[in-house]
Amino acid sequence: MAIPEKKLPSKKPFNFLDISFVKTFIKSKWYPGIFQWTAMIVFAVIVFELMTGTVNPHRNWGTAMTWVLWWPVVPILFVLVGRFWCAVCPFGKISDIVRRLVGNESPMPKFLKKYGIWLIDATFIIITWADHIFGVVHSPRGSGILLLLLLTMVVITSVFYERRTFCKSLCFLGGLAGNYSRAGMIELRGNLDICRTCKTQSCYKGSEKAEGCNMFQFVRSMDNSAECNICGDCVKNCPNDSIRISPRKPTMELWGIKKPMLEQSFLAAVIMGIVLVQNVTMLEVWDHILNGIGVVTRTSNFTINFTIAFIIAMIIPIGMLWYASKLGSKTYVDTTTKQNFIRFGYAYIPIDLAGHLGHNLFHLLTETKALYYNTMGLFGVYMSGDLAIVSDETVRVLQFVLVILGTWASMYAVYRIGEKKSMKQLWPFYLLMIIFGIVNFYLFSLPMDHRVH
Template identity: 50%
Template sequence: MTLTPTPPRGRDLLELRPVAAVARSRWYPGALQWAAMAVFAVVVHQLLVGPQTAHDNLGTALVWVLWWPLIPVMFVAVGRAWCTVCPFGKLSDLVRRLVGVDRPVPRFLKRYGIWIIDAQFIAITWADHVFGVVESPWGTAMLLLLLSTAVVVSGAFFTRRTFCRYLCFLGGLSGNYARTGAVALRADTDVCATCTARAVCFNGGTAAPACPLFEFPRTMDSSANCNLCANCVKNCPNDALTLTLRPPTKELWFVRPPKIEESFLAVAIMGIVFLQNVTMLSVWDDVLDRISDVSGVTSYAVIFTAAFAVAIGAPAALLAAASFVASRTAGGTLWSDFARFGYALIPLDVAGHLAHNLFHLLAEGKSVLYTALTAVGHDAHGTSTALVSTGTIQVLQYALVALGVAGSAYTAWRIARAPDGGTAPRKTATLLPYAVLVALFGALNTYLFALPMAHRM
């Protein structure tokens, strides 16, 4: 079943003069894109020619202590707005303008792009631990340059921002997280029904280029692939676009049709965050030694790969088990319930990811200042990189996990109450296994954040 998209209820932010002025300005988002490109150039320069210890490198601090912890906050607050100013997206636009042949997106990418994104996210996380990407400025630079190369190739051959929509691992992550966001851009379909402008909102016009992520506002019912570039707002001759606030997680309640690959990404992120937390604990070395003693394997790469597979596979298996129980007691099928209720884990995903990154931001935040001063010739290494105490960080982490549990539990309840959820007894039987699963994941997150963690910088 496909729902007809309708404008969300609430105050249209485009009715506010400052918001409308920014959205319709010829400087938005171009000025922000060029600023991001300049910062990107500084980061890559520092990673390549600056100190080759992560503790002393400004590029490492900017990427892993500042940008990476803050990016999930942006996804929740304003959806995929980062994708508007992302230097990779601007690079793709420049390549297309100079040498692009604008071939259509291959059908293979349209069908399997999200699986490629899933694989990329898993592979990059694995490579970080096996090859030490985060701890190596050169390694971080190589990652950024490899992504830049993929962007250039995509921009040279394919139309619009094909890489951003179908190949970018961060785009896939932001697409999932943006569904929890509090801002929604939608079209008034009643106005669109009488429009004679030949889909200028999608195809582009004299006021602005085409939608970079291939979204047609008239049929758009999700924020997963809207980067708030406002091209459609500039192009629309009828002022049919609205920008409204909505309750966080609301979009997750009615995803149609649910996609198993998006639910798999959600559950994979859950396992990855768990493992990221474990590898930052002092007990991690003991775990490695124990595995080595029992198995006789001494290769860190082999041991970590096995642990990584378990970390991703176990949450997926638990979600499948919950779906099996729900399907047996309330009808439906295992995989249809896996696809539907996987979205319910996204709020807890976001909370766990935020809580994990919050440690890096607040426990190592001063390293950004220290490395910046060092980069311009000042010796500015302090005795502590922490912005607040460990106790304060843990309280904030617990609060985030609690919000994530509440958001996931409520989302699961709303999904169970959806029109195809059946009668009241069936809805309760469907919900119960997922409520237990959310409580389990929430408890595990809380336990891990209670343990002392090691610094990245």
């Protein structure tokens, strides 16, 4: 008679809320308010400087703060602390204030519920395209106008609709945050045994302690971190201390999503294309690419030629994922091309992150002193000099390390999404990740132009 195998108890995840001062702080009125109001003040100064300061992008404090500091740092935050930035984002806080003062709190339109992520995909593509066509990043006024346009959209949606409708269904950065946070190192979850018996559902509905989840999330059913801002409202509201905030291994969420969605995999592929565009346009080869397209189109019009290059960059990762999915449907048992596209599209996220972080790392480490020089300029002290804190060679080594890690993580995600099937069954997806890893490695081996001089 066989002796039944003894089942070992599963290890309880570490919970930051078990640390008394952390739990007290998150449950207090100071969280996340102290971060929100700080961000609001800095945001106001940035917009003021962008709209009224010098038009020289290399000397404007708002430009340096936005494109040298904030934009490079925010993807790092997504990896380290999930969507915490979205909890303290000035747009989100302004949305909360507008709703409380004049909001109608009407339900989110069904159209946005159904197509919100597709709208985010489109917005992300349009803003990236417009940046290159109109030179938004290199124009303090252009950057200021972009921020004010987004602010206007936030206010309008907050007047009419409940919770953070803009953040959930329209914000392009929210879409980026959602994808990258899936590979992040922190998660908020509920204890299912406790949540099943909960009668209040105050994490979603809210209570006298705090509003219900502004991102329309129900903790009991959460299996991903794509739309959790770590704002702490559910922690404040939960009467049973069911919620935990825990560290986790990066990327582990990518193969555990219960309902993978086409639009999210599509966005991951689009981000790959955008990362490629952002990197290629900073290289000497970019002029040769534009000239080559100009020969075909028989025009030197930048808008036309860039738009064609931009569309091609979007199509390449989407088309390659579709082709790999088609091949996979023949090697991977009982799957269709569409099913493979949806499931394995999430494996793009680590290599997306690696390319994005590598690109931003260049600006952060080789242009950092612009923050100091431009800050001193606010007080009438004008300084100049080398902007880098490390050499280009050091940055390149760090970029290579990121690409290697990202490629490996994407390949491991393929392995886990594919339920640990054999190389013979999953080879099209492994090859896809290796190709983009090599492309990113090659691009980072070339000299890049600086955004600020």
